[in-house]
Amino acid sequence: MTLSERIGIDLRRRNIAVTDCGGRENLADYARFCAQLGIRYLAVMDGDAETPAAQKNARAAREAVSHCGGGELFEFPHTLEATFGVTKQKPSQVPGKIEELPFADKMPDPTKAPAEVVKLAEAIRSLAG
Amino acid sequence: MRITSLSGKNLLSFDDFTLTLPNRVTFAVGPNGAGKSNTARLLTVSQRAIEAGDGSSREVARQLAAFLQARHVGSTSSGIEVRVGVQLTDPVEQALMTEFIRAMVTGALVGNQPVENLTWIDAWADAEITTAKLQPLMEGEIVTRHLGTEDGQWLCAYEFTAPSHDGVSRRYRWSLLGSLSGTIVDADAPVSAHGVTGGVTVVQQYTGSPNPPKDPVVPVPGSFKLLTLLPGPRANQAIIGCTFSLSQYLSASQRRFAQITGLPLNLPGGGRPVGLAAVPRIILRRALVHTSDLRLLPGGGTSWSSSDLAPVNEAEARLPEFLMLLKNGDPAERARYRRVQALFMEFTQGRGCEVRLMQVPQTAQDGQPLPPSQVPAVWVTVSARDDAVVVPEVPIEFAGVGAWEALVLASALAEPAASVVVLDEPAVALHPSLQRQLGAYLLGAPAQFLVITHSAELLPLTNAAEVQLVRFDRDDKNATHARAVEEACRRKMAPKLKAKGNERLPFARRAIPCEARTT
Numbered sequence: 001m002t003l004s005e006r007i008g009i010d011l012r013r014r015n016i017a018v019t020d021c022g023g024r025e026n027l028a029d030y031a032r033f034c035a036q037l038g039i040r041y042l043a044v045m046d047g048d049a050e051t052p053a054a055q056k057n058a059r060a061a062r063e064a065v066s067h068c069g070g071g072e073l074f075e076f077p078h079t080l081e082a083t084f085g086v087t088k089q090k091p092s093q094v095p096g097k098i099e100e101l102p103f104a105d106k107m108p109d110p111t112k113a114p115a116e117v118v119k120l121a122e123a124i125r126s127l128a129g
Numbered sequence: 130m131r132i133t134s135l136s137g138k139n140l141l142s143f144d145d146f147t148l149t150l151p152n153r154v155t156f157a158v159g160p161n162g163a164g165k166s167n168t169a170r171l172l173t174v175s176q177r178a179i180e181a182g183d184g185s186s187r188e189v190a191r192q193l194a195a196f197l198q199a200r201h202v203g204s205t206s207s208g209i210e211v212r213v214g215v216q217l218t219d220p221v222e223q224a225l226m227t228e229f230i231r232a233m234v235t236g237a238l239v240g241n242q243p244v245e246n247l248t249w250i251d252a253w254a255d256a257e258i259t260t261a262k263l264q265p266l267m268e269g270e271i272v273t274r275h276l277g278t279e280d281g282q283w284l285c286a287y288e289f290t291a292p293s294h295d296g297v298s299r300r301y302r303w304s305l306l307g308s309l310s311g312t313i314v315d316a317d318a319p320v321s322a323h324g325v326t327g328g329v330t331v332v333q334q335y336t337g338s339p340n341p342p343k344d345p346v347v348p349v350p351g352s353f354k355l356l357t358l359l360p361g362p363r364a365n366q367a368i369i370g371c372t373f374s375l376s377q378y379l380s381a382s383q384r385r386f387a388q389i390t391g392l393p394l395n396l397p398g399g400g401r402p403v404g405l406a407a408v409p410r411i412i413l414r415r416a417l418v419h420t421s422d423l424r425l426l427p428g429g430g431t432s433w434s435s436s437d438l439a440p441v442n443e444a445e446a447r448l449p450e451f452l453m454l455l456k457n458g459d460p461a462e463r464a465r466y467r468r469v470q471a472l473f474m475e476f477t478q479g480r481g482c483e484v485r486l487m488q489v490p491q492t493a494q495d496g497q498p499l500p501p502s503q504v505p506a507v508w509v510t511v512s513a514r515d516d517a518v519v520v521p522e523v524p525i526e527f528a529g530v531g532a533w534e535a536l537v538l539a540s541a542l543a544e545p546a547a548s549v550v551v552l553d554e555p556a557v558a559l560h561p562s563l564q565r566q567l568g569a570y571l572l573g574a575p576a577q578f579l580v581i582t583h584s585a586e587l588l589p590l591t592n593a594a595e596v597q598l599v600r601f602d603r604d605d606k607n608a609t610h611a612r613a614v615e616e617a618c619r620r621k622m623a624p625k626l627k628a629k630g631n632e633r634l635p636f637a638r639r640a641i642p643c644e645a646r647t648t
Contacts, residue, residue: 011641014638014639015160015636015637015638015639016637016638016639016640016641017631017633017634017637017639017640017641018640018641018643019629019631019634019640019641019642019643020629020631020643020645021625021629021642021643021644021645022625022628022629022645023644023645024644024645026625027642027644029618029621029622029625030622030625030640030642031642032618033614033618033619033622033634034634034640034642036612036613036614036615036618037598037600037612037614037635038600038602038610038612039600039634039635039637039638039639039640040639040640041639041640041641041642042639042640042641042642043641043642043643044641044642044643044644045643045644046644071640124641127639127641128639129639
C-alpha cells in the first residue's frame with residue numbers, strides 16, 4: 001500500500017502524477033519543467049548522497065527547487081528504506097511497512113510513526129489541496 | 130502568414146492575457162475550462178471585425194454581440210481589447226499589401242478623373258512603391274476594441290512600428306473600422322475624443338493641395354517613402370483618407386488589387402471606399418484554417434442542389450458539399466481533393482474516402498407531405514484497403530467517429546494556402562496510433578499550428594526545434610494564464626520523459642517527482 005492511499009488521497013483521481021525521474025541527477029530538470037509549466041510539485045529525494053557527483057546532483061536539485069519556486073523538496077534524512085527500517089536492497093518491503101504504520105484520522109500517528117513519514121504525509125496532503 | 134501573438138483583455142476567460150507564438154508548432158495543454166479554446170476565439174473576434182471592416186457598424190455589432198456579453202467577470206476595466214500579432218511571410222501576402230499602398234497612392238494622385246499620363250503614374254508606383262520599402266507594414270497587430278459601454282462601437286485597427294520623422298521607431302495605428310476608418314495616427318499620441326484636428330490627406334502629402342488634382346497631366350512624384358504616409362508625433366495629427374475608390378478611372382494597381390480581392394469594378398458612384406481592412410481580410414481567409422469551422426456532422430448526407438454551389442465562404446460550406454465542389458472543381462481544386470484523400474489515408478492508416486452524389490427520397494418539410502421523389506444528396510463514403518477481403522464502401526457516419534475526425538483534419542490540412550492552422554482537440558476520436566501519426570505529421574508540415582489537446586499521444590515529446598509547449602490554467606482571479614516551457618528545458622526533458630514513461634506529466638494538476646522509486 002502506498003502512503004497516499006493510507007492517507008486517503010487517490011492521486012490518480014486528483015490528477016497528481018507520481019514520476020520516477022530515473023535518478024537524483026534528473027530531479028532538478030523535473031523541478032524546473034514543472035515550475036515552468038505551473039504544475040505545483042513535491043520533489044522527493046534521499047539524503048544519502050555520499051560521492052561528490054551525488055552531492056553535486058543533490059545540490060542542483062535543492063537549488064532548482066529554491067530558484068524556480070512553484071514546489072517543495074522533501075529530503076529523507078538518509079533513505080526511504082532506512083526510514084522504514086528495511087535495507088536499501090529491499091525497497092519492495094516498504095509498502096508492507098507503510099501498511100503496518102499506526103494511523104489516526106488518516107494520518108500517521110505522530111507519537112509512533114517516524115517523524116519524516118508524518119512530514120511527508122503532511123506535504124502530500126498539502127500538495128493535493 | 131504567421132501569428133506571432135494573441136492577446137485578450139476583459140473578454141471570455143481573459144483579464145489581461147498574452148500568448149506569444151515564437152515557434153511554428155504550439156501545443157496548448159491544460160485542464161478543461163482553462164481557456165485554451167478561448168485563445169483560438171481571439172482569432173475569431175479579429176476575423177469577424179476584419180470581415181466587417183469598411184462595412185456597417187451594425188453588422189459588426191451583430192457579428193460580435195456574443196463577445197460583448199462575454200466580458201471577463203471580475204475584470205477591473207469595462208473595455209474589451211483583442212490583439213492578434215501577424216507577420217506577412219508569404220510573398221503573395223506581401224504583394225497584396227504592396228498593391229494596396231500603390232492603389233491608394235495612385236488613387237490620391239489621379240483622383241476620380243481621366244489623366245493623360247496615367248501610364249507614367251503606374252510605372253512610377255510599380256518602380257517606387259516596393260515591398261522592400263513597405264517592410265514595416267509586413268508585421269503588426271490587428272487590434273479590435275470596444276469601450277464596453279452600451280452606446281460604444283467596435284473599433285478595429287492595424288498597428289505597426291516604423292521609423293518616424295525623427296528617426297526613432299514609433300508605433301502607428303491605421304484604423305480599419307469605426308469613425309476614424311482610413312486614418313493613420315501615432316499610436317502613442319492618439320487623437321482625442323473630439324477627433325482628428327490636424328489631419329492631412331494622402332493627396333495633400335503628395336500634391337500639397339487638399340483637393341484631388343484637376344489637371345489632365347499629374348506631376349509624377351519623386352522617390353516614394355513610407356514616411357510620407359506617417360503622421361507626426363503631436364496629438365491629433367493624422368493622415369486621413371487612406372483609402373481609394375474603384376472608380377471609372379482606375380490605375381493599374383487598383384485594377385490588380387480588385388482582381389486579387391474580387392472587389393467589383395465600375396460600381397455606380399465609384400462604390401464604397403476600399404480600406405486597408407481588405408488586405409488582412411483576404412489574407413486571413415486564405416491563410417487561417419480552424420477545424421471547428423469544419424466540425425459539422427454529416428448526418429445522413431447533405432441535400433444539395435446547384436443553387437447551393439456558391440457558399441458565402443468556404444468555412445460556411447458544409448464539409449461534404451465543400452469536398453464535392455473540390456472534386457468537381459478546377460485542376461487546382463481537384464488536386465486539393467486528392468490531397469484530402471491522401472491525408473485521410475495517412476491518418477486512418479490505409480482507408481480511402483470518396484465524396485459521391487446519391488439519390489435519396491425527398492423528406493417532408495414543415496409537416497407537408499411531398500410526392501415520392503428522389504433528390505440528390507452528397508455522401509462521403511469510406512472504404513478499407515484490404516487485399517484479401519473486398520470491403521464495401523460505407524457512408525462515413527457508419528465508419529466510426531474517428532473517420533469523420535480524420536476527414537475534418539485532412540480537409541483542414543489539405544488547404545494549400547493555409548499557413549496558420551488551429552486544431553482544437555483533434556485527437557478526441559482518434560485511436561492512439563492515429564494520434565501519433567498526426568503528431569508526427571504536424572512536425573513535418575510547413576504551416577504554423579496551434580494544437581489544443583488533452584492527449585499525451587498527440588504531444589510529440591521531441592527535442593525538435595520550432596515546437597512550443599504551453600500550459601493553460603486559471604489564476605487566483607479566475608483568469609486564464611499560460612506558461613510556456615523554455616526551449617532548452619523542453620529539449621532536455623523530452624527524451625527524459627519518454628525514457629521513463631512520464632509523457633503525461635504536462636497534463637498533471639500536481640506532480641511528485643521522485644528520485645527513483647515511487648512507493
